[in-house]
Amino acid sequence: MKNQSINNGRDKLSNLISFIENLVLEIIIQIKNINFYFFYYLSNRFYFLKKNISLKNILLNQKIYIIGMGPSINNYDISKLRSKNIIMVNRSFSHPEYSKLKPKFHLFIDNKLAYGRWPISYIDSILEKSPEVKIILNANWYYLEKFSKFRNNSQFYWVKLNNVSLLNGKYKHDITKMISVGGTVMECAITLSIYLGSKDINIMGLEGNGLAKLMCNENSHWDGKDKDYQEHNSLLYANDMITSSRGIKQWHAMSKKIKKTDVKVFNLTKEGIFDAYEFKDFEESFKE
Secondary structure (H helix, E strand, O other): OHHHHHHHHHHHHHHHHHHHHHHHHHHHHHHHHHHHHHHHHHOOOOHHHHHHHHHOOOOOOOEEEEEOOOHHHHHOOHHHHOOOEEEEEHHHHHOOOHHHHOOOEEEEOOOHHHHOOOOOHHHHHHHHHOOOOEEEEEHHHOOOHHHHHHOOOOOEEEEEEEEOOOOOOOOOOOOOOEEEEOOOHHHHHHHHHHHHOOOEEEEEOOOOOHHHHHHOOOOOEOOEOOHHHOOOOHHHHHHHHHHHHHHHHHHHHHHHHHOOOOOEEEEOOOOOOOOOOEEOOOHHHHOO
């Protein structure tokens, strides 16, 4: 009885901490909303987002594949996707199949690109391998000098990001304004896919356990261990676990909102712990 009381106390404490965390996140979300719409309507600061209207429904009712960086990618013959509508993310341009897959879009929203952890030459490599790809970048970088050469390039688009709420039902996917995503580029890719008009979105290469693999000294990406974590210590991993925990909650919150629409999102990866979306076999995904 005493142990049960202790366990119940822990549950209540955990629930309280979780609620406070969600509440703080909600306050941050609303502050970002107010700040964005103040500048959106009262100044011309985000005028460049209006260009995104040209992407609305350009893949209406077409199937989209979103390819992540997880090691599970090596278990599938992604060459079968060469004729498909593909969105790729981050450093996936280094995959041997990249130039043959000819993705329609490539997304970079991670601040590592803005702050120099990732070289800006990544973008040049993408354009060299896939000259017609449309590149989506974080709108927070638009006025940074290092991105100035992309501002008037017709292949480049910018998205303004906010966290998906864990407390209310609002989910925003209009990329001419601020959109709702969690903490990963894959969520941004799903939101983009919905704006493009797809109602059949298939994601692969997302296992949801990349951080755990790194902590166990295992491969977290299709090309090995994430080099950004080479100098990580236990304290940094502890901070990452907090972020990862919140990210998983946001994945499920976003999934719950999307499931109320006529959009279907499928997870083609059987490996890992990612269960926010219905699993579908990779080969089955080719059937209409």
